[in-house]
Amino acid sequence: xxxxxxxxxxxxxxxxxxxxxxxxxxxxxxxxxxxxxxxxxxxxxxxxxxxxxxxxxxxxxxxxxxxxxxxxxxxxxxxxxxxxxxxxxxxxxxxxxxxxxxxxxxxxxxxxxxxxxxxxxxxxxxxxxxxxxxxxxxxxxxxxxxxxxxxxxxxxxxxxxxxxxxxxxxxxxxxxxxxxxxxxxxxxxxxxxxxxxxxxxxxxxxxxxxxxxxxxxxxxxxxxxxxxxxxxxxxxxxxxxxxxxxxxxxxxxxxxxxxxxxxxxxxxxxxxxxxxxxxxxxxxxxxxxxxxxxxxxxxxxxxxxxxxxxxxxxxxxxxxxxxxxxxxxxxxxxxxxxxxxxxxxxxxxxxxxxxxxxxxxxxxxxxxxxxxxxxxxxxxxxxxxxxxxxxxxxxxxxxxxxxxxxxxxxxxxxxxxxxxxxxxxxxxxxxxxxxxxxxxxxxxxxxxxxxxxxxxxxxxxxxxx
Amino acid sequence: xxxxxxxxxxxxxxxxxxxxxxxxxxxxxxxxxxxxxxxxxxxxxxxxxxxxxxxxxxxxxxxxxxxxxxxxxxxxxxxxxxxxxxxxxxxxxxxxxxxxxxxxxxxxxxxxxxxxxxxxxxxxxxxxxxxxxxxxxxxxxxxxxxxxxxxxxxxxxxxxxxxxxxxxxxxxxxxxxxxxxxxxxxxxxxxxxxxxxxxxxxxxxxxxxxxxxxxxxxxxxxxxxxxxxxxxxxxxxxxxxxxxxxxxxxxxxxxxxxxxxxxxxxxxxxxxxxxxxxxxxxxxxxxxxxxxxxxxxxxxxxxxxxxxxxxxxxxxxxxxxxxxxxxxxxxxxxxxxxxxxxxxxxxxxxxxxxxxxxxxxxxxxxxxxxxxxxxxxxxxxxxxxxxxxxxxxxxxxxxxxxxxxxxxxxxxxxxxxxxxxxxxxxxxxxxxxxxxxxxxxxxxxxxxx
Numbered sequence: 001x002x003x004x005x006x007x008x009x010x011x012x013x014x015x016x017x018x019x020x021x022x023x024x025x026x027x028x029x030x031x032x033x034x035x036x037x038x039x040x041x042x043x044x045x046x047x048x049x050x051x052x053x054x055x056x057x058x059x060x061x062x063x064x065x066x067x068x069x070x071x072x073x074x075x076x077x078x079x080x081x082x083x084x085x086x087x088x089x090x091x092x093x094x095x096x097x098x099x100x101x102x103x104x105x106x107x108x109x110x111x112x113x114x115x116x117x118x119x120x121x122x123x124x125x126x127x128x129x130x131x132x133x134x135x136x137x138x139x140x141x142x143x144x145x146x147x148x149x150x151x152x153x154x155x156x157x158x159x160x161x162x163x164x165x166x167x168x169x170x171x172x173x174x175x176x177x178x179x180x181x182x183x184x185x186x187x188x189x190x191x192x193x194x195x196x197x198x199x200x201x202x203x204x205x206x207x208x209x210x211x212x213x214x215x216x217x218x219x220x221x222x223x224x225x226x227x228x229x230x231x232x233x234x235x236x237x238x239x240x241x242x243x244x245x246x247x248x249x250x251x252x253x254x255x256x257x258x259x260x261x262x263x264x265x266x267x268x269x270x271x272x273x274x275x276x277x278x279x280x281x282x283x284x285x286x287x288x289x290x291x292x293x294x295x296x297x298x299x300x301x302x303x304x305x306x307x308x309x310x311x312x313x314x315x316x317x318x319x320x321x322x323x324x325x326x327x328x329x330x331x332x333x334x335x336x337x338x339x340x341x342x343x344x345x346x347x348x349x350x351x352x353x354x355x356x357x358x359x360x361x362x363x364x365x366x367x368x369x370x371x372x373x374x375x376x377x378x379x380x381x382x383x384x385x386x387x388x389x390x391x392x393x394x395x396x397x398x399x400x401x402x403x404x405x406x407x408x409x410x411x412x413x414x415x416x417x418x419x420x421x422x423x424x425x426x427x428x429x430x431x432x433x434x435x436x437x438x439x440x441x442x443x444x445x446x447x448x449x450x451x452x453x454x455x456x457x458x459x460x461x462x463x464x465x
Numbered sequence: 466x467x468x469x470x471x472x473x474x475x476x477x478x479x480x481x482x483x484x485x486x487x488x489x490x491x492x493x494x495x496x497x498x499x500x501x502x503x504x505x506x507x508x509x510x511x512x513x514x515x516x517x518x519x520x521x522x523x524x525x526x527x528x529x530x531x532x533x534x535x536x537x538x539x540x541x542x543x544x545x546x547x548x549x550x551x552x553x554x555x556x557x558x559x560x561x562x563x564x565x566x567x568x569x570x571x572x573x574x575x576x577x578x579x580x581x582x583x584x585x586x587x588x589x590x591x592x593x594x595x596x597x598x599x600x601x602x603x604x605x606x607x608x609x610x611x612x613x614x615x616x617x618x619x620x621x622x623x624x625x626x627x628x629x630x631x632x633x634x635x636x637x638x639x640x641x642x643x644x645x646x647x648x649x650x651x652x653x654x655x656x657x658x659x660x661x662x663x664x665x666x667x668x669x670x671x672x673x674x675x676x677x678x679x680x681x682x683x684x685x686x687x688x689x690x691x692x693x694x695x696x697x698x699x700x701x702x703x704x705x706x707x708x709x710x711x712x713x714x715x716x717x718x719x720x721x722x723x724x725x726x727x728x729x730x731x732x733x734x735x736x737x738x739x740x741x742x743x744x745x746x747x748x749x750x751x752x753x754x755x756x757x758x759x760x761x762x763x764x765x766x767x768x769x770x771x772x773x774x775x776x777x778x779x780x781x782x783x784x785x786x787x788x789x790x791x792x793x794x795x796x797x798x799x800x801x802x803x804x805x806x807x808x809x810x811x812x813x814x815x816x817x818x819x820x821x822x823x824x825x826x827x828x829x830x831x832x833x834x835x836x837x838x839x840x841x842x843x844x845x846x847x848x849x850x851x852x853x854x855x856x857x858x859x860x861x862x863x864x865x866x867x868x869x870x871x872x873x874x875x876x877x878x879x880x881x882x883x884x885x886x887x888x889x890x891x892x893x894x895x896x897x898x899x900x901x902x903x904x905x906x907x908x909x910x911x912x913x914x
Contacts, residue, residue, distance in 0.1 A: 048525070077599040085474060125471060390521075
């Protein structure tokens, strides 16, 4: 095979160099004449670039993880299950099967002779032991190589045990995290439409792409219920198999985290004629809009809109005074954002503006061209937009742009702290809800507490006492 | 044990994780996983949750084509990119289940890479460890990487007044303590891997591509000329270990010891160092030992007859069990997800009378197995990593956190386990755990306990 490697180190353009092959995925907004915008994205990560992304399996696992009354079995060697054991802060109001880690823990002999028998025995044993409502079987990398017929095993067990047993085709190397989202959505599609829609009102929705981290789905659900709207299913936060099975009876799909759930919403639209809207629950502005937008789709019941207005008014009134305190302290501070999906960065932009902060870096693991174009419209001059970044690049921009705050997940956190920069975890592991009106208050408080902490006075970059 | 088909809540991690951790203990080294992007990212996330330090791990980022046609192109491109971006002196390459299953011949690919790159600029040293996730656990990956580092770099030469230390998977604080001991004895030494600074370092005034610290390449090269190696890990066999390689290849004597936890095991360790240096134990450690003996006396009544469930890596469990035995605590269940087949044997070698009180030693178990056995053993507390928290909560048993990972408490990287100092810390924590239970359980509210 021809080797596509150029020799030399010509791409080292500055103190912290950016790989040549990565430069098309980075854009800096500049003033003056019309700037061409052709950021590259939607591609697999560059080998050796130390991407912050995970894999196809990760995409499927995060989407389905919060379904609490199903068992989730990772078919493969132990690592994939071990690293995702109780990994998300997705909470359940009832069963907690999702917090257990099950693996077929394939050994060398299984790899040679195939893992189907072990998978079958594992499934039977776990279903007997835990009596779940369903089972999800995640294929990992080597399943794609050894050719186990997962479908056949799932069918057999489903028949024997009388519960849905869904294969999730999430072999790590077969695409990106986004393909994992799709695999998760097709597993969900197999469930949807298999339950009774009796008792579902015309004024009903499904909440899609809300994972109930720190109980966020409960906050959102409560707003909609106060408006007089029935929530049929949340997918997948505090998720239940029976609710998912009857979710095709809802009148509307309200989709957050569009990256992961758009496929599902589209398929439901096609198959069941359920329209969908995109929303975000982060920040006062977007949160209010998600209530209004839903209410507007039920025009024959004007009281729904009235109640939405009431909620927005009451909630903002509740948090406004405190927000002013945060705002006066944070005004003029600079933030860098690097999160999984680009859609979240839009909301974060607005939320940061609410507290007086500007954005100097905005990036995501999985954004598409439209996302980045929209991001470009939102951001100020000098802001850097980056797709599928890595620690070297993130550090470079945090330093060069003199950010006071980095918003990201666990992998980004040490970058911020090493460099004496505040940090807000806006990822799976957060323990404090950041969605809803109360979530915006929590967000502002967390940002305030990290950026304004007196500990930075000792940081060498801040002149270190 | 119950013949379960599935592993539920594993008491182990996968092979490549250990290799990445060990590579972090080599100066200017970037760990590189030959496999899917997810392996590198998950392992990074996992290590960060404990060490709270940047841990960049590169990946060759397999896609479908790579899996069909082989990973050579991706690996070479990745090496090139990592070299450009990080300017490492060493790249530590470990395989995954994926690259092992498709049968990539990594040494061959590296050879090809060297040929393609030519000799215009010096290439980073490339250390390769085979770490298929479907065999062994993270500990095997750890030792494979250390052995491979030595195999790649160690050189023959005239014997030097130099001691190699291969401590195994211990905390950064433990590493610092071992280094302090060797310095106090005044003997030159090489400790590998040394992630005491790379995984527990200071703030940065400027950006570092690779965190400062680690065992330098030239130091690893000198291990072949050392006068002796000290290697910890009861179940670590010579044919899988760095010291074993050096003994076989260069005739460097291997002093194989259990992890020095507890007075007896620490005495053994110090005795070896005394013998190698022909110097008596420095006064500061004499004093540490005396304080520890005194503390044992002061605290013995709190802990005598208490029953502990112990879990984690086999070598840690073995040494901890021997320590508990010497303070009168019964390690009623010694459990590990590892399966060397040696755990019970090695434990009985250390503590021959351990079997009498009916202690159970379990290899190849998971947390569901452990929890299944726990109630009938009437334990007073658990000792192990954060993975036992759910069990500890459910059974309302206190958990003394040791080892890796500790991601539900602060400062896991700074815990001591080894030597008199580490034992003192462990003893204090265990005694306090018992006292706290008693204080909580009493309605009187004793302020003197």
